[in-house]
Ligand SMILES: [Fe+2]
């Protein structure tokens with residue numbers, strides 16, 4: 001099947017980052033948004049299991065194509081995802097060292113899930129999951145950048161920088177799994193099933209993770225915190241839902257989704273400014289500013 005997506009490999013860069021988490025890092029790294037802190041922490045716990053699974057799926061896809069442009073795209077994608085989960089591993093280790101007993105428990109669930117998918121599910125399932133996850137991650141990246149001041153404004157700069165860097169690169173590689181899916185499968189119903197599988201699975205596991213962390217911090221039984229959590233989820237899904245619905249359209253292509261100016265400015269500045277440490281006082285600026 002010939003699919004000649006207009007991919008320009010120069011769009012993507014594999015970057016070596018080294019986020020400097022402070023000695024006094026806390027699980028509630030954004031004291032103004034404790035519930036968001038644990039939603040992010042739960043998402044971070046998934047990355048060292050989810051991203052190696054995506055990489056393995058794309059390695060299998062690489063063996064099924066001889067299109068040099070697609071191979072270049074896959075290699076850059078794998079390079080970025082490998083950098084992501086290594087940074088999350090460092091952050092997750094710090095979370096575990098803070099004494100959260102649920103961290104290794106949640107990690108064990110995620111590890112078993114992705115091992116099972118890789119071992120027991122078909123390549124077609126795993127490829128569709130990968131594309132579903134990436135389409136959702138693109139939507140999440142746009143939401144996080146749009147709402148960055150509210151979500152991260154009072155947070156620890158290293159954690160905010162880690163998450164925003166990760167999603168800036170998710171936006172940067174928005175076409176990779178889509179192009180691979182188009183080349184090797186392309187069926188609409190398979191793409192939609194992959195989106196549903198990935199979205200439902202990752203959201204259920206995120207809830208498992210943040211619920212356990214909130215219990216450990218005494219927040220889950222605190223009605224004010226529960227109200228804040230539901231308010232926050234409403235805010236997040238108000239921004240996310242239209243972006244997720246767009247993915248359901250049969251002719252959806254991530255190229256139709258314009259890149260946020262803030263992300264484009266991040267790419268342009270990288271290497272000149274140390275964006276591994278954002279200036280949180282200027283997080284609302286139209287361009288990212290290094291500390
Ligand atoms: Fe990633």
Ligand SMILES: [Fe+2]
Pocket residue numbers: 081134137170173
């Ligand atoms: Fe990704």
